Amino acid sequence: MAATLAVLSQKGGTGKTTAVRTLADVARRVGLDTLAVDLDPQGNLSDYFDVPPDAAPTVAEVLAGSAQAGEAIHDDVIPANLQLAEVELALGGKMGRELTLRRALREVAAGYDLVLLDCPPSLGLLTVNALVAADHALITSEAQYFALQGVEQALEVIELARESLNPDLSWIGVVLNLADMRTVHSREAYAQLAEAFGDRVFETTIRQSIAYAESAERGISILDHRPDLGADYLALAGELFDRLELTEARARLDALAGEPAAKR
Ligand SMILES: Nc1ncnc2c1ncn2[C@@H]1O[C@H](COP(=O)(O)OP(=O)(O)OP(=O)(O)O)[C@@H](O)[C@H]1O
Numbered sequence: 550m551a552a553t554l555a556v557l558s559q560k561g562g563t564g565k566t567t568a569v570r571t572l573a574d575v576a577r578r579v580g581l582d583t584l585a586v587d588l589d590p591q592g593n594l595s596d597y598f599d600v601p602p603d604a605a606p607t608v609a610e611v612l613a614g615s616a617q618a619g620e621a622i623h624d625d626v627i628p629a630n631l632q633l634a635e636v637e638l639a640l641g642g643k644m645g646r647e648l649t650l651r652r653a654l655r656e657v658a659a660g661y662d663l664v665l666l667d668c669p670p671s672l673g674l675l676t677v678n679a680l681v682a683a684d685h686a687l688i689t690s691e692a693q694y695f696a697l698q699g700v701e702q703a704l705e706v707i708e709l710a711r712e713s714l715n716p717d718l719s720w721i722g723v724v725l726n727l728a729d730m731r732t733v734h735s736r737e738a739y740a741q742l743a744e745a746f747g748d749r750v751f752e753t754t755i756r757q758s759i760a761y762a763e764s765a766e767r768g769i770s771i772l773d774h775r776p777d778l779g780a781d782y783l784a785l786a787g788e789l790f791d792r793l794e795l796t797e798a799r800a801r802l803d804a805l806a807g808e809p810a811a812k813r
């Protein structure tokens with residue numbers, strides 16, 4: 550049975566989609582069968598994975614109840630497009646609206662080791678669906694002054710999901726993304742998070758670099774486009790696999806990296 554991980558943040562542009570894409574890349578390279586699910590009507594994750602724009606059905610049909618999740622898997626990705634925005638609105642008036650994704654994914658999760666859910670940049674119904682379907686929630690935070698408030702708001706939604714519909718949901722941690730640890734700014738953001746949340750903050754920070762935009766544009770994983778930067782995601786995956794107790798994957802990752810994935 551797969552471990553299902555939702556990646557969320559209170560605001561946009563914190564590197565969620567890049568994290569889902571790259572963590573899926575790492576997981577697949579160490580042999581974990583990994584399903585990536587796009588829950589953002591912007592469809593960025595689907596683009597990153599080069600899913601054809603006319604691929605159908607998508608997650609929209611799955612949430613609308615007109616397709617099974619299994620039918621919506623295209624090369625281990627369940628894509629999204631703008632139609633998802635309409636479906637989200639329609640879902641708002643339905644009973645059990647928070648449970649739709651959980652029910653839909655149940656049949657396919659068994660065939661995977663890891664399911665990664667890419668949430669949209671809001672804490673609305675789609676993100677709640679992800680949190681109700683997930684075993685674990687990973688928060689990404691931009692390295693800026695309001696990082697702490699953003700993480701606190703995301704945590705409130707995690708808590709709501711836990712109290713109401715998914716008591717087993719665990720908060721696996723928060724990763725500081727788009728960071729430049731040479732600046733006081735990023736270091737202060739990290740220190741604030743570490744003071745508030747202790748070891749829930751991943752030691753690994755993901756460095757900010759223009760190479761990520763290039764890598765997205767060219768459709769090449771950062772692991773191949775800039776392995777020196779991709780090392781951040783190998784290290785993050787190492788910490789994540791430890792927290793998920795994916796011991797074998799962790800060992801294979803160390804072999805892949807040539808040494809124990811360095812902590813930074
Ligand atoms: N470590 C990084 N350094 C610099 N730029 C990055 C980094 N990671 C991602 N980016 C770029 O920042 C932009 C936003 O990244 P991404 O789409 O992953 O964020 P997001 O949180 O999913 O955004 P949204 O909230 O809109 O869904 C993209 O152009 C991406 O290429």
Ligand SMILES: [Mg+2]
Nearest residue numbers: 565566589593
């Ligand atoms: Mg995104």
